[in-house]
Amino acid sequence: MTRRTLLTIVVMVLVGLLPPLLYWSGNAFYLDLATRLVILAIAATSLNLILGYGGMVSFGHAAFVGLGAYAVGIPAHHWLYGGMDAIATTSGYVQIALAVGVAGFFALLTGLVCLRTTGVYFIMITMAFAQMAYYLILSIEEYGGDDGLVIDTRSEFNWISLDDPIQLFFLAYVSLVIAMLIVRMIVNSRFGMVLQGAKGNPERMATLGFNVYVFRLVAYVISGAMAGYAGALLGNFTTFISPEMMDWSRSGELMFMVILGGASTSVGPVIGAVVFIVLEEFLSHFTIYWHLPFGLMLMAVVLFARGGFVGMLTKRKDR
Amino acid sequence: MTDILQIQSLNKSFGGIKATDDLNLSVQTGELHAIIGPNGAGKTTLISQLSGGQKPDTGxxxxxxxxxxxxxxxxxxxxxxxxxxxxxxxxxxMSVLDNIALAVQAGDGHSFRFLRPARSISHLRDRALELLKQVDLAEKADHQTVALSHGEHRRMELAIALASEADLMLLDEPMAGLGTHESHQMVELLRGIKGRHTILLIEHDMDAVFALADRISVLVYGHIIATGTPAEIRDNEAVQHAYLGEE
Amino acid sequence: MDTSLLVIQTLNGLQLGLLLFLVASGLTLVFGILDFVNLAHGSLYMLGAFFCATLTIWLGSFILALLISLPITALVGYLVERFVARPLYTRDHLDHVLATFGLILVIDTLTHMIWGPEGLAVPLPDWLRGQVTLWGDTVVPTFRLMIIGAGLAAAGGLFWLVNHTRLGMLIRAGASNRTMVSALGIDIEMLFGLVFALGAALAGLAGMLIAPITEANIGMGNGIIITAFVVIIVGGIGSIKGAFIAALLIGLIDTLGRSFLDDIFTLFMSPTAAENSAPAISAMLIYIIMACVLAFRPQGLFPPKVR
Structure with a gap:
């Protein structure tokens, strides 16, 4: 077993066991924290597919998460207050399908445009499209605009109740494991080889006969849809959603998790999410100005430590 | 013999400079056709236009x-x-083997396949290993590509070109930067594949070109000034004047 | 649609466009010459506003405060170049983005610590507080005209600087060929620092000009930076002319879209439908325009000739 596999197993076991144990021993707070962590890790894992393995520096990933959350909130809102009968429902299956579908479709539409470009253009355009989604939601008064939307009824499934925090946690945890396995499967497949090849040398890939644009677009849509799913979970977790979820600083945080944890490794985004949540919690206990040390740390990591945590923990052995 | 490739009145300029100037050229199926010419004659620009990296202005x-x-x-x-x-x-x-396997994969149906790990697909791997053996790199298969020497990289390039089993191989200075020994090795490799593929070879190494080519075209300032067998080119006065004479 | 409103909104659009140009021109200069993506450019815009606000309160003169704030903001820009950007030139854009994202958090938090969470109002002198009557009952605030005037003057100054001075010659040369400039024996590090400082001063100026209307507040930089990105994407990254035209275009379209789109929509749909869809569409308008431009010209409207 390589060090990296060992690290992945240890981290995943800890993330899966520790929070429920704490919860059952009377520390409910930590379960909340862990649920948020796991959901963010799903979003970060989806980002890792395009950023880490595909080399697409998307700075708009939070938009997919936000759209996924609104795909839960909007049907629930109409179910309670009427209107839009076609989508008014609290059925979790419909909402999840909607979340994945809407986020995937948004990824397709924006991807068609932004994947025509590379480099800085791509970074800025993904940012701009995310901002477009942000302003779109903001402009619809019915869904609360700036004030956000309260999700009165969580998604309903017949075999699980998301109102029970421990069940919600396990749903999120199992989802994370599946998301990691899916990304791993994609990455190792023929498709994934092309995707990674296109990250390293797109011109060569074109010369070999691969239409790099289409491969990237497919990966982008998969990634967006997956982030939409994470958003649906996040909506169910917070029960309050607002355009702020799509703010570009949220996208930046997801990037931070992927890069800090270790891009193009399975467990990297999870470790990144752990570090992010722990820092946020720990630092904000000491000072309301926790963004200052956080920002300084981010700069220090970029300036001085490359390869992220997975890189540091598994140095020299693998690779 | 039929012509697999015909280039007719090709033109390409960058700013005011004509990199390709009314270029006409035919490559026959099965031959090894070499293009020689002084630095800046537009050889790589020509290859790029043929492979699709750059679009010609006209032609x-x-x-x-x-x-x-x-x-x-x-x-x-x-x-x-x-x-x-x-x-x-x-x-x-990527590893050496992955690089070659990707090239093999390119010729093996579409790649929108998401389930099976590519590294477990034996016919891709076997073919890639075979190609690596052909260019004498089999023992480096599992190395990281970045760790290989320049000469080994050149041979990987050749293996990738071979992997596609393309009807026309455009080889852009396969000997670039190689030492004497490595150049000899490359010439022998090319001699081995010659005849089985149509090859358009760009090369500075004159010994290699005259040893390998069936026909040679001379490119000067984006224009073909002569085409012929190695013996014809050696005796061509215009060529000697424009090119060989300067050596 | 009444003419007076149209004129006023056009002036507002012009004002927004000029402010966008001031922010975007610095971004595009820095990117064109240094190949560096500075997300924290919006923070310099914000800092300009806060410097100017504080100095106006201390000195009692807006104009004086503005003149002093300009070099201070430029200095901050220079320091950012020296300590954050310079070590990252050899890295890829991802690292630029991450580091400057961290820098935004740092600058925003420091601003929060120094000036508090509330916005800071900028008192204007009386002569700038009034209104100017254009004709009949069409009046515009004097200060908005001043913003337009100052924005045009700064844009003109920038064009003069880039097209008619030695520094500008180097900037233009540097944008197309970096190695050539170093080969000329120019202190390239000094040039980069200057460009960064110039970009900072321009963004800061935009912040100073808008602060008396919106107050200096912490989120302001992060709001405008993305619109500035849209501007330079549409204009073509690295092109000042492109940034100018795109900024005016985006400023006008955004402002006019927000006020007149529902009127336009009623021409071909029911008033209710227009009323419902207009806000959503006008919120997305500039991004849709960006997408259209990219679909036809991925390099923007005025891509710099050589990169």
Whole structure:
């Protein structure tokens, strides 16, 4: 077993066991924290597919998460207050399908445009499209605009109740494991080889006969849809959603998790999410100005430590 | 013999400089056709226009009778054109075997397959290993590409070109930067594949060109000034004047 | 649609466009010459506003405060170049983005610590507080005209600087060929620092000009930076002319879209439908325009000739 596999197993076991144990021993707070962590890790894992393995520096990933959350909130809102009968429902299956579908479709539409470009253009355009989604939601008064939307009824499934925090946690945890396995499967497949090849040398890939644009677009849509799913979970977790979820600083945080944890490794985004949540919690206990040390740390990591945590923990052995 | 490639009145300028100037050229099926010319004659620009990296301003590129001048690179590859690069163009982050296997994969149906791990697909692996053996790199298969020497990278380029089993191979200075021993090795490798593929070879190493080529064209300032057998080119006065004489 | 409103909104659009140009021109200069993506450019815009606000309160003169704030903001820009950007030139854009994202958090938090969470109002002198009557009952605030005037003057100054001075010659040369400039024996590090400082001063100026209307507040930089990105994407990254035209275009379209789109929509749909869809569409308008431009010209409207 390589060090990296060992690290992945240890981290995943800890993330899966520790929070429920704490919860059952009377520390409910930590379960909340862990649920948020796991959901963010799903979003970060989806980002890792395009950023880490595909080399697409998307700075708009939070938009997919936000759209996924609104795909839960909007049907629930109409179910309670009427209107839009076609989508008014609290059925979790419909909402999840909607979340994945809407986020995937948004990824397709924006991807068609932004994947025509590379480099800085791509970074800025993904940012701009995310901002477009942000302003779109903001402009619809019915869904609360700036004030956000309260999700009165969580998604309903017949075999699980998301109102029970421990069940919600396990749903999120199992989802994370599946998301990691899916990304791993994609990455190792023929498709994934092309995707990674296109990250390293797109011109060569074109010369070999691969239409790099289409491969990237497919990966982008998969990634967006997956982030939409994470958003649906996040909506169910917070029960309050607002355009702020799509703010570009949220996208930046997801990037931070992927890069800090270790891009193009399975467990990297999870470790990144752990570090992010722990820092946020720990630092904000000491000072309301926790963004200052956080920002300084981010700069220090970029300036001085490359390869992220997975890189540091598994140095020299693998690779 | 039929012409697999016909280039008719090809033109390409950058700013005011004509890199390709009313260029006409035919490559016959099965031959090794070398293009020589002084630095800056527009050789790599020509290869790029043939492979699809750059679009010509005007003119026709007939490949198997079909004009491909406007096609993107990936389409030309699927029609049967492959190229190697003068400046090594490999995927450095991947292993040697993965690089070659990707090239094999390119010719093995579509790649929108998400389930099976590519590294467990034996016919891709076996073919890639076979190619590595052919260029004498089998024992390096599991190394990281970035860790290999320049000479080994050049041979990987050749293996990738071979992997595509393309009808037309464009080889852009396969000997660039090689030492004497490595150059000899490369000449022998090319001699081995010659006849089985149509090859358009760009090369500075005159000994190699005259040893390998069936026909040679001389490119000067973006224009072909002569085409002929090695013996004809050696005796051609215009060529001697424009090119060989300067050595 | 009444003419007076149209004129006023056009002036507002012009004002927004000019402010966008001031922010975007610095971004595009820095990117064109240094190949560096500075997300924290919006923070310099914000800092300009806060410097100017504080100095106005201390000195009692807006104009004086503005003149002093300009070099201070430029200095901050220079320091950012020296300590954050310079070590990252050899890295890829991802690292630029991450580091400057961290820098935004740092600058925003420091601003929060120094000036508090509330916005800071900028008192204007009386002569700038009034209104100017254009004709009949069409009046515009004097200060908005001043913003337009100052924005045009700064844009003109920038064009003069880039097209008619030695520094500008180097900037233009540097944008197309970096090695050539170093080969000329120019202190390239000094040039980069200057460009960064110039970009900072321009963004800061935009912040100073808008602060008396919106107050200096912490989120302001992060709001405008994305619109500035849209501007330079549409204009073509690295092109000042492109940034100018795109900024005016985006400013006008955004402002006019927000006020007149529902009127336009009623021409071909029911008033209710227009009323419902207009806000959503006008919120997305500039991004849709960006997408259209990219679909036809991925390099923007005025891509710099050589890169």
């Amino acid at each position: 026709k590129i007939l490949f198997k009778g079909r004009n491909i001048a406007g096609q993107p690179a990936y389409k030309r590859a699927s029609l049967g054109i492959t190229r190697s690069y003068q400046i090594t163009s490999l995927i450095m982050e």
